Amino acid sequence: xxxxxxxxxxxxxxxxxxxxxxxxxxxxxxxVIGGANWDFNDPGLIGNFLEQGFLAGxxxxxxxxxxxxxxxxxxxxxxxxxxDPDHNEELRLAGKGDGIIxxxxxxxxxxxxxxxxxxxxxxxxxxxxxxAMLIRTELMFPGAWAFPKETYNTIVTMHxxxxxxxxxxxxxxxxxxxxxxxxxxxxDMAFPRLNALSIAFLIIAMAVYAFIPFMGIGDPITTGAxxxxxxxxxxxxxxQTGIGVDALAMAVILAxxxxxxxxxxxxxxxxxMRAPGMxxxxxxxxxxxxxxxxxLAALGTASLTVDLVMIISDRVFRTSFFFxxxxxxxxxxxxxxxxxxxxxxxLFWFFGHPEVYLLVLPAFGFVMDxxxxxxxxxxxxxxxxxxxxxxxxxxxxxxxxxxxFVSGFLPELRGFYMASTELISVPTGLIFLVLLGTMWRGRxxxxxxxxxxxxxxxxxxxxxxxxxxxxxxxxxxxxxGGMFVTAHFHxxxxxxxxxxxxxxxxxxxxxxxxxxxxxKIGWISFWGIQIGFNGTFLAMFYVGLxxxxxxxxxxxxxxxxxxxxxxxxxxxxxxxVILYFYNVIYSWKAGPIAEANPWGAKTLEWTTPxxxxxxxxxxxxxxxxGPYNYAEPATPSGVPARGVEAGPAIG
Amino acid sequence: xxxxxxxxxxxxxxxxxxxxxxxxxxxxxxxxAQAGVIPxxxxxxxxxxxxxxxxxxxxxxxxxxxxVVFAAYSLFTFRSHGRPTDIGPQIxxxxxxxxxxxxxxxxxxxxxxxxxxxxxxxxxAAAPASALHVRVTAQQWIFNYxxxxxxxxxxxxxxxxxxxxxxxxxxxxxxHSFWIPEMGVKADAVPGELNTFVATPNKLxxxxxxxxxxxxxxxxxxxxxxxxxxxxxFGTWISQQxxxxxxxxxxxxxxxxxxxxxxxxxxS
Numbered sequence: 048x049x050x051x052x053x054x055x056x057x058x059x060x061x062x063x064x065x066x067x068x069x070x071x072x073x074x075x076x077x078x079v080i081g082g083a084n085w086d087f088n089d090p091g092l093i094g095n096f097l098e099q100g101f102l103a104g105x106x107x108x109x110x111x112x113x114x115x116x117x118x119x120x121x122x123x124x125x126x127x128x129x130x131d132p133d134h135n136e137e138l139r140l141a142g143k144g145d146g147i148i149x150x151x152x153x154x155x156x157x158x159x160x161x162x163x164x165x166x167x168x169x170x171x172x173x174x175x176x177x178x179a180m181l182i183r184t185e186l187m188f189p190g191a192w193a194f195p196k197e198t199y200n201t202i203v204t205m206h207x208x209x210x211x212x213x214x215x216x217x218x219x220x221x222x223x224x225x226x227x228x229x230x231x232x233x234x235d236m237a238f239p240r241l242n243a244l245s246i247a248f249l250i251i252a253m254a255v256y257a258f259i260p261f262m263g264i265g266d267p268i269t270t271g272a273x274x275x276x277x278x279x280x281x282x283x284x285x286x287q288t289g290i291g292v293d294a295l296a297m298a299v300i301l302a303x304x305x306x307x308x309x310x311x312x313x314x315x316x317x318x319x320m321r322a323p324g325m326x327x328x329x330x331x332x333x334x335x336x337x338x339x340x341x342x343l344a345a346l347g348t349a350s351l352t353v354d355l356v357m358i359i360s361d362r363v364f365r366t367s368f369f370f371x372x373x374x375x376x377x378x379x380x381x382x383x384x385x386x387x388x389x390x391x392x393x394l395f396w397f398f399g400h401p402e403v404y405l406l407v408l409p410a411f412g413f414v415m416d417x418x419x420x421x422x423x424x425x426x427x428x429x430x431x432x433x434x435x436x437x438x439x440x441x442x443x444x445x446x447x448x449x450x451x452f453v454s455g456f457l458p459e460l461r462g463f464y465m466a467s468t469e470l471i472s473v474p475t476g477l478i479f480l481v482l483l484g485t486m487w488r489g490r491x492x493x494x495x496x497x498x499x500x501x502x503x504x505x506x507x508x509x510x511x512x513x514x515x516x517x518x519x520x521x522x523x524x525x526x527x528g529g530m531f532v533t534a535h536f537h538x539x540x541x542x543x544x545x546x547x548x549x550x551x552x553x554x555x556x557x558x559x560x561x562x563x564x565x566x567k568i569g570w571i572s573f574w575g576i577q578i579g580f581n582g583t584f585l586a587m588f589y590v591g592l593x594x595x596x597x598x599x600x601x602x603x604x605x606x607x608x609x610x611x612x613x614x615x616x617x618x619x620x621x622x623x624v625i626l627y628f629y630n631v632i633y634s635w636k637a638g639p640i641a642e643a644n645p646w647g648a649k650t651l652e653w654t655t656p657x658x659x660x661x662x663x664x665x666x667x668x669x670x671x672x673g674p675y676n677y678a679e680p681a682t683p684s685g686v687p688a689r690g691v692e693a694g695p696a697i698g
Numbered sequence: 699x700x701x702x703x704x705x706x707x708x709x710x711x712x713x714x715x716x717x718x719x720x721x722x723x724x725x726x727x728x729x730x731a732q733a734g735v736i737p738x739x740x741x742x743x744x745x746x747x748x749x750x751x752x753x754x755x756x757x758x759x760x761x762x763x764x765x766v767v768f769a770a771y772s773l774f775t776f777r778s779h780g781r782p783t784d785i786g787p788q789i790x791x792x793x794x795x796x797x798x799x800x801x802x803x804x805x806x807x808x809x810x811x812x813x814x815x816x817x818x819x820x821x822x823a824a825a826p827a828s829a830l831h832v833r834v835t836a837q838q839w840i841f842n843y844x845x846x847x848x849x850x851x852x853x854x855x856x857x858x859x860x861x862x863x864x865x866x867x868x869x870x871x872x873x874h875s876f877w878i879p880e881m882g883v884k885a886d887a888v889p890g891e892l893n894t895f896v897a898t899p900n901k902l903x904x905x906x907x908x909x910x911x912x913x914x915x916x917x918x919x920x921x922x923x924x925x926x927x928x929x930x931x932f933g934t935w936i937s938q939q940x941x942x943x944x945x946x947x948x949x950x951x952x953x954x955x956x957x958x959x960x961x962x963x964x965x966s
Contacts, residue, residue, distance in 0.1 A: 197915045277912040283872040283889055284913060371890020388873065388888045422772075423782050428791035453875065454886040455867070455893025462818055469810050473803045479765055480799050484792070486772040488704065490782035493773075501769060508765050512758045515810065516751055521817035525747040525882045528875055528910035594737045594879035596910045599918035603906075605734070647781070677785040 056117030058151045058250070065251065068111025073104030098290045099363055101262065105255050105297040112251045116153040118244055141239065143661055153247060155239035158659055161225025162559065163246045165552075168217040171253065173628065175213055178206030180621045183583075187614035189607050191600040199600035201273025201291070205259055208278040208295060211402070212256075212302045214544050215344065216249060218409030219306075222551055223313050223337045225559055229652040230331055232322025232670060234662040237315040245308040252301035255294055263289030277598050279399070282369030282391035285358045293362065296355040303348040310341035310348075322651075324670035331650050331674040332419075332432055336412020339440045340405045346444070347401035354394035389456045393447075400447040404439050406540055407507070410547030411436060411478050414503045416674075417554055418485045420648045421497040425675035427484025431477050438474030442467060452523050461520050468518035475511055479504070494646070495569035499550030502577055506542020510535060513588070531591025534584040541580060549576070549627060556634065557641030561657045564634040572630060575623025582616025650674045708771040715767065716760045723755055737879040740901040740926065743821065744882030750817050757806065825864035825896045830857070834867040836874035836887035839916040841907055850939045855907060855924040858932045862898045875910035878924055886911060899926045 054060060081096040113119060121132065121140075132140070141156035142149030149159050150166075181202045185193045194202070228236055236242045263272040274280075274295050275288040285292050317330070317338055357368040367386040419426050426432055448456075448464040482504055491497065513535040517523050526532060556564045590609035595602055602610070644653040651670070655663055672679065730736075739745055776786070825831075832855070833844040844851040846866075855878075857863055867876045869887035876895075877884045880903075885895040909920035927935070 191918070196918065200912065200915065200917070203912075275912070275914055279912075281873045281911075287872065288914070388869075388890055392873075392888075422776075422786055423784070424786035425788055425790050427789065428796060431791060431796055451886075453884045453893075454888060455891055456888075458822065462815060465814050465818065466811060469807055469814070473800070473807065476799070476803050477796075480796065483765065483768045483772070484789075484795070486769065486776070488789075489772070489776050489786035490778040490784060491773060491776045492778050492780070492782050501773060504765065504769050508762060512762055515758065516754055519750060519754070519810065519814045519817065521743070521747045521814070521821050521882075522750045522754065524821065524884045525744065525751075525879075527884055528877070589735065592736050593734065594908070596877070596908050596918075598912040601918040603921075678788050 053145075053148050056115060056120070056153065057148065058116060061112045061115030061153075061247075064111035064115030065108045065254065066111070068107035068109070069104040071104075072107030073100040076100035076103045095363065098293045101258070101290060101293055102297065102359065102363065105258075105294070108255070109248075109251050109301065112254075113244075113247065116247055118153055118240075118247060121240060137239075138661060141235070141661055153243045155235070155243050156661060157224045157228050157236045157239065157242060158559075160236075160242050160246050161221050161223075164216060164220030164224055164249075165559070167246065167249060167253070168213055168220055169628065169631070171209060171213040172217070172624075175206055175210040176621060176624055178202050178209065179617065182206060183614040183617035185600060186602070186610050188611070189602055189604050194600070196600040197273065197275060200275040200277070200598070201260060203598050204274045204277055204280075204295070205256075208280075208299060209256065210540075211278060211406075212249075212252070212299070214406045214540060214548075215302075215306050215402070216309075217548050218413065218544070218551070219309055219313055219337050219340055219344070220246070220249070221559075222333070222413070222555060223309065223341075223409070226555055226652055227313065227334055227337060228316060228320065229655055229659060229663050230334060230650050230674075231317060231320065231325050232651055232664065232668050233316060233320035234664065234667070236312050237320055238312050241308050241312050245305045245312065248301050248305035248308065252298045252305060255301060256298035258294040259291045259298075262291040262294050279395055280355070280358060280391075281388075281395065282354070282358050282361060283388050285391075286361050286369070293359060296359050300352050300355050303352045306344045307348050310344035313337060313341045314345065322667050322670055326670075328429065329670055329673045332412040332415040332426065332429075332436075333409070333650075334412070335433055335436050336409040336415075339408040339412070339436045342440055343401045343405040343408065343443060347398045347405065349398075350394050351398035351402075354391060354398070357391075357394070389451075389454065392451055392454055392456065396447040396450040399450060401443045403536065403539065404443040407543040407547075408436060408439060410503065410544045411439075413547045413551045414500050415478070415481055415485065416650070417496050417550055418482055418500050419675050420554075420646050421492045421494060421500070422486050422489025423492075423647070423677050424485055424489040425673070425677065427481050427487070428477075429673070429675075432481045435474040435477035435481065438477070439471060442471045442474065446471060449518060449523070452520050453527050465518055465520050469515065472511060472515060479508070494553070495564070495566060495573055496550040496554040496646075498570070498573045499546045499553070502573075503543060503546040503550070506538050506546060506580070510538030510542055513538065526591065528597055529591045530587050530595045530597060533597050534587035534591055537584050537587070541584075552631065554646065555652075556631070556638075557645045558652055558657060558659070560635050560638075561641055562634055562638035563641045563645060564638060565630050568626060568630040568633070572623045572627040575619055575626060579616050579618070579620025579623055583613045583620055586610070586613035586616065647677075649676055649679070704771075704775065708767050711771070712760070712764050712767045716763045719759045719763060720756055723759070727752065727755075738901070738903075739880060739882075740903060740905060741878075741881035741883065741897045741899045743897040744880060745900075746817055746820055747882045750813055753813055754810075757809065761806070823896065825894075826862050829862040829864045829896065831864050831866070832857075834865050834876050834885075834887065835870060836867070836876060836909070836913075836920075837870035838872065838914050839909070839920040841874075841876065841909075841920070841922050845936070848936055848940060850936070852939065854922060856932055856935055857899045857924060857926045858929050859902050859926055860898060860900055861929065862896060865895045865897075867893045867895065872913050873911045874913045874920070877908050877910045878905055879908065880905040881924075884910065902926050902928065 077096060077100040142154040142159050150163060185191065185199050191199060224242060260273050272289055272291060274291040276284045276292065280292065280295065317334060360366045361368055367384050369388055369391045370384050370386045371388055415426060415432055445467040446464060448460060449468045452461055517526055517532060517535060553564050553569060586609045590606045593606055595606045641657065651668060736748060739748060831846045833846050835842045840853060842851060842853060843855050865883065865885060867885040867887045868891060869889045871889060874887035875884060876887055881897055881899055883895055883897045885893045903926055905924040907922045907924055909917055913920065
């Protein structure tokens with residue numbers, strides 16, 4: 048039967064086995080282990096068994112999913128000593144000859160993985176954005192008028208964490224996978240199966256994440272379902288919140304594994320798979336930015352994973368990593384004490400700060416490339432740009448304690464962290480120098496992508512300057528933990544990373560889908576996004592200066608004006624993003640067919656036919672010059688000659 | 699026009715707009731502060747913080763205006779209508795400009811360091827002997843204040859005008875953060891740890907304490923009042939409290955002090 052061969056293994060069989068895995072795992076704990084000990088008079092035990100069951104369910108669900116999609120097939124055959132797959136089998140695994148079904152399978156072709164990432168991250172973005180809209184609905188007026196406070200806290204937590212996971216994934220996922228191997232002249236990623244596995248982990252992580260709002264309904268101990276902790280999941284609060292935190296921790300651990308696999312894969316690919324002549328100084332900035340982000344993802348994510356494992360351990364096994372008190376307070380609870388509540392802050396932020404640079408570093412690279420293409424000028428200082436990117440990578444590991452300026456932890460070190468934080472504005476400043484210098488005296492072609500490049504410059508400038516206020520200890524003491532901070536990092540992450548992403552989608556859409564995105568809808572959504580975004584977060588700066596704390600469901604009438612403006616602007620932003628999404632879907636189906644190199648770029652991906660064939664290149668190109676060589680003549684078809692044929696090195 | 703010719707207009711715009719904005723800020727800031735853009739300042743720490751922010755604003759104006767003017771000038775002057783048919787000058791960088799850019803960055807950073815370390819030294823100055831000692835104990839979802847000098851406790855914070863206060867902040871359960879917006883006082887309340895903060899209230903009045911760290915369901919309701927009063931009013935209040943102390947509904951919170959502090963008063 049042909050349909051079984053198509054559907055098994057696929058994401059559909061994976062979903063079935065995942066569901067079975069969850070049921071088996073959870074029921075085993077609840078009924079077999081818990082059955083005898085299930086004491087309804089002991090609230091501690093009920094909670095404990097409930098969450099142990101869920102955790103076992105999530106673990107088996109992950110295994111079920113991986114088995115169901117066939118991720119274990121080749122590792123198993125190697126372990127059993129069967130012969131290595133030959134090239135034809137590899138091609139079949141990459142989706143050769145499959146139609147649309149290859150997008151719903153464990154497919155190793157990097158372009159399929161890229162499209163899967165694009166769709167998954169856009170769905171994540173949509174749900175994260177929905178969370179933002181709900182938050183702004185609640186904050187539209189003083190008083191917790193729309194939701195109960197515990198629901199609001201859950202929405203805040205889910206919005207924060209989901210958006211972070213989205214932004215971590217949405218550069219190195221879709222573009223890192225689709226574009227970068229072609230850009231450096233490789234046939235695929237270095238580890239194609241690892242690549243397929245990384246998107247599989249992200250999907251199952253999101254499935255676990257979806258449990259959060261439903262976990263803990265009717266829980267007798269905690270009030271309400273979900274997680275009350277905010278995305279920082281500080282261990283102290285995470286222990287007493289509802290059992291939804293277990294789903295959050297599991298989901299984020301799985302997503303962390305996914306991003307680490309992706310990062311390792313990308314770094315290896317760039318080191319090992321470059322085409323002849325593609326030296327490190329001929330790689331487009333997109334590649335450099337993604338490499339920087341991957342280094343941060345590979346090194347930083349572990350700290351959060353450790354933090355979350357400790358949280359699960361504190362909850363389920365009654366360890367005391369984050370509990371300091373030694374006597375009295377926890378009598379009868381089973382906790383030993385002797386831990387440190389500062390530990391959770393340090394572990395979280397040691398991940399947390401490199402992570403925010405992980406979010407924007409690819410954006411730096413992408414935006415510099417787009418600025419170069421649409422100005423028809425080489426980068427203003429290629430090595431300057433690398434210095435900027437790598438300077439940020441190195442410094443980003445030395446600044447995390449600025450999140451703890453008021454925590455009381457080693458206050459004598461605050462001077463150092465203030466200094467290192469302010470120092471990071473030097474490499475970031477170089478990015479601005481490169482951007483401005485590249486546009487200067489160029490032939491600026493105002494496509495929607497270029498619009499987003501200007502939007503990035505504007506927003507990240509504001510985000511960076513307000514960051515200076517926050518890096519200074521005395522000023523930070525006042526602003527710390529308030530809406531000013533929320534506005535600041537939204538200016539960097541939405542204004543920086545998201546603008547870069549929206550520009551990048553518009554830019555590479557013709558390569559990925561073979562069609563152009565609609566320009567008119569593009570501009571309308573662009574202006575809507577700018578007006579909505581700036582209105583929302585400038586108003587948030589205002590209420591932050593006035594003294595409004597973060598993550599509050601209810602606030603003093605003092606802040607009503609600013610919040611109303613922020614909410615209305617946020618709805619404009621939301622509507623415009625929906626319009627952008629509509630543009631993506633509409634253009635994917637019915638946009639005008641794109642020419643081979645619609646933007647006149649000189650990077651390698653535009654030399655391949657669209658849709659890009661399996662293994663990308665008939666013959667691996669020999670690269671003879673840098674990625675911004677606009678002076679070189681183009682072939683009559685409009686495809687630049689650069690790099691496709693061997694020749695003496697020019698650049 | 700050559701490069702130099704193009705530079706004139708944006709540089710003039712940069713200087714003029716920067717000066718205009720700085721002047722605007724100079725005249726408007728006090729008006730806005732009056733109108734409630736920032737909380738009414740009521741301590742030396744808050745004065746210090748907002749002074750630093752004001753200096754930063756002056757420093758940021760030329761940086762912000764510079765980037766915006768040059769980007770906008772590029773956009774309007776070098777814009778190609780439709781797809782460009784030719785290419786821009788193939789400039790691969792400018793080492794001299796890079797040098798000046800880096801030099802300017804480091805000069806600005808140095809200024810930030812001078813301001814920052816100076817402010818930090820003020821912030822970290824030890825409490826004078828005359829300081830009032832207040833133990834702040836956060837728990838879900840109230841703050842409790844113990845006046846260790848008098849061994850009384852209260853759910854409303856009473857402070858004395860122009861008398862330094864040393865807050866020692868801790869928490870009974872989860873992370874909280876103790877914040878008085880008008881006084882620029884902020885210290886995380888971390889369970890099991892003591893976090894100190896010294897400030898001198900310098901204006902009579904009623905202010906608010908807000909919790910700044912998400913601490914559970916009622917986080918947004920974790921606000922209490924602060925009253926800054928004269929020394930004599932405060933003395934009256936203290937003696938009242940001491941007389942009713944045994945009946946006070948807010949008993950002093952007993953913390954395992956010995957476990958946390960060694961003889962030198964530092965955390966062991």
